[in-house]
Amino acid sequence: MKKKILIIDDDLDMCALLSGFLMRNSYDVEVSYSAIQGIAKFKQSNFDIVICDFRLGDKDGKDVLLEIKAHNPNTIVLIITGYSDIKIAVEVIKLGAFDYITKPLIPDEVLNVLKNALLRYNVAERQSNNPFKSSHLKDDSSFLTGRAESTKELYRQVEIVATTDYSIILYGESGTGKEVIAKKIHDLSGRRDKPFIAMDCGTLSKELAGSELFGHVKGAFTGAQSDKEGHFEMANDGTLFLDEVGNLSYEIQASLLRVIQERKFKRVGGTKEMSLNIRIIVASNENLQDAYRKGKFREDLYHRFNEFCIHLPPLRQRKEDIPLFAGFFLKKTCAELNKEIKGFSPDVLEMFANYTWPGNLREYRNVIRRSVLLCNDEVITANLLPAEIILQFANKEYKGDGSVYNENKHAELSIFAPVKKDVYLKDTAAKAEYEEIMRVLKEVNFNKTKAAIILNVDRKTLYNKIKNYEN
Incomplete structure (x- = not known):
């Protein structure tokens, strides 16, 4: 029997792409374009899973989550967040969401989260008939x-x-x-x-x-x-x-x-x-x-x-344990996904050591699970990490190769250019401009529209400047 999924998102293109993808993978999918409409539809029918964007026009995802859990605590809820919203992701998990998915959505990752959600929920039901049992860790x-x-x-x-x-x-x-x-x-x-x-x-x-x-x-x-x-x-x-x-x-x-x-x-x-x-x-x-x-x-x-x-x-106070947990989670995930990955590149381990891990071990485990899923080589490299880790590290000192996702175009932009040995005045000015752009982006939680206003440039110019760092 097909599992029923309700998608709640005010982004029509996102809904069309995600619903089409899930239906092609044998899910029964319905869509709502507002929180109020989605809650009403949920109460009128039975859904196994709700995938809800956190930032909706009429309510936020937290309100939707609470109403869904109050009506039917057995429902699996997945929240879609932006890569800069890790604190929000931690909060919704605390309130009962099974997991969160960061934008841009990666098809294989979405399927893997759905598979794990249904598998773990069914195991928990067989063991204790307990819809509130924690699924994390x-x-x-x-x-x-x-x-x-x-x-x-x-x-x-x-x-x-x-x-x-x-x-x-x-x-x-x-x-x-x-x-x-x-x-x-x-x-x-x-x-x-x-x-x-x-x-x-x-x-x-x-x-x-x-x-x-x-x-x-x-x-x-x-x-x-x-x-x-x-x-x-x-x-x-x-x-x-x-x-x-x-x-x-x-x-x-x-x-x-x-x-x-x-x-x-x-x-x-x-x-x-x-x-x-x-x-x-x-x-x-x-x-x-x-x-x-x-x-x-x-x-x-x-x-x-x-x-x-x-x-x-918290994990940030257990620096000596961070490499151990990397190996621990890597081994478990490789066994789960039937992959053979030997380890992590040196810059990845350096990023892990310097990241603040606001979501602690739960976030760490999810980062490695995501990286293993995306990895097609023997070693996990920096370009497989979520953007929040790369960006936090880059704001201090970036030594390796990394990339972040363009939220709107779903394309990867390599914005961290290696420093050349011969540094001329032009290079120095470009580096200063880059550092100022990154500082402003960090202040506004990487909202490019707000950053463009503060920097007194239009959004297109800001994108072009970021794109130039590829060269």
């Missing part, structure tokens, strides 16, 4: 021992607390691998042979939270057509991991506190009381102590969770 739970001092301290704390039954708070930026650490703690504990169940509280609406946590009985509310196990019940005797626990409503926090204190719970609408033997690990990218002081989180619940606390360092 969970296949990397084989764990990698790092060399950085912050990494060694992290592992030391994991090993110490794993053998206890303490409740744990994990703090870390999005993408630092909090679920991987929670699973490692479970695997080292006495509960290792019991279930490990993960739940992303960031995607839960107030109406769904009680049912997802505690389950429900048939007829408990409109749409409850059969009995359903909640995450507490599925994780009984094992470990329950609650990601972004700070997003739970105050009302649900009160229910959670009662269950943890009494070690008993009832399904929503049910009368049967069930005993609970469970270890709880929670995660947050904001300080829960600060949250309760601001009245956003219950203090008594915070103290229940805070028997032990672990801070996960």
